[in-house]
Amino acid sequence: ICQEENTLRELRIFLRDICAKLARNKQFFMFTKPVDIEEVPDYLDIIKEPMDLETLMSKIDKHSYICARDFLDDIDLIVRNALEYNPDKSAEDKHIRHRACSLRDKAYAFIKAEMDSDFEDTCRDIRDKR
Numbered sequence: 816i817c818q819e820e821n822t823l824r825e826l827r828i829f830l831r832d833i834c835a836k837l838a839r840n841k842q843f844f845m846f847t848k849p850v851d852i853e854e855v856p857d858y859l860d861i862i863k864e865p866m867d868l869e870t871l872m873s874k875i876d877k878h879s880y881i882c883a884r885d886f887l888d889d890i891d892l893i894v895r896n897a898l899e900y901n902p903d904k905s906a907e908d909k910h911i912r913h914r915a916c917s918l919r920d921k922a923y924a925f926i927k928a929e930m931d932s933d934f935e936d937t938c939r940d941i942r943d944k945r
């Protein structure tokens with residue numbers, strides 16, 4: 816059980832590092848904080864589960880993620896929301912969709928580069944038996 820806590824502590828360190836790198840990237844500024852409902856009054860009519868990198872970071876600290884897969888599911892939620900709210904042919908919408916896809920690719924690449932698969936397998940085993 817203590818080994819499990821050591822594993823999850825190491826996972827949180829990995830995930831904080833990756834989340835911080837994504838949030839530092841100027842390209843992803845529009846994903847770093849919740850969409851401002853004052854600025855975008857219809858946002859919550861369209862997007863039922865908002866997500867952003869600051870919320871992701873706070874979820875790490877609340878021990879919400881027990882494996883990298885759960886973290887990447889919230890990255891995918893950020894991307895899905897951006898694709899759904901910005902679907903048009905306009906240059907602005909195309910731009911944010913391109914950035915959203917780049918955010919996903921960078922996140923997956925960081926996880927693959929920094930986490931070996933048996934570490935993730937160990938995390939999955941902990942998640943699945945809880």
Ligand SMILES: COC(=O)[C@H](Cc1ccco1)c1ccncc1
Binds near residue numbers: 845850896897900
């Ligand atoms: C994840 O961010 C968004 O979906 C908002 C939606 C939005 C539309 C108008 C104001 O904000 C966004 C922010 C910056 N650039 C494009 C779109």
